[in-house]
Amino acid sequence: MEQPNTLIIAMQNGDEKAFSRLYTMYSEAIQGIIYSIVLDENTAEELLQDVFIKVWNNASSYSVDKGRFFTWLLNIARNTAIDETRSKSFKNSRKNLSTSNFVDILSSSDSLNTKTNSIGIKKFVDALKPACIKIIDLLYFKGFTQAEASKTLEIPLGTLKTRNRTCINDLRVMVLG
Structure with a gap:
């Protein structure tokens, strides 16, 4: 996907229609990334x-x-989701999960793959060594x-x-080609 610089600049100048178009372009992928961290559709x-x-x-x-707009957007989403998982209210809500929720979480675990694939990230990550993917x-x-990852x-x-x-x-070389 080519970076929509015209829309980005229009949004920076206060154009709500440009912002709406950017939301439409990126929201599904960003929600997938958020969901992969919080594992709750409503919270995502x-x-x-x-x-x-x-934004x-x-x-x-x-x-x-x-840098790329998507990378900037991804960092905002990732940080927002991580902040949420570290909040006291989120931790308390996770303690009350029923076993049926775990079934839902497991059955929708490829949500990230579907949503990141729609913007083309999946093929790059999948091309990495298995250790890198993990x-x-x-x-x-x-x-x-x-x-935590080290442990x-x-x-x-x-x-x-x-x-x-x-x-x-390695990922940067693949993406920037």
């Missing part, structure tokens, strides 16, 4: 709205020269800290950091 929908409010309110802080999934899609993957923190850097560089 609420956070999606929060993300786009942040509108902070539009002037984005610069086409500094690291990127934990750190960027599931919101793990580096320490989950049972590798030293320094090794995880080095591998993550290598994996991201």
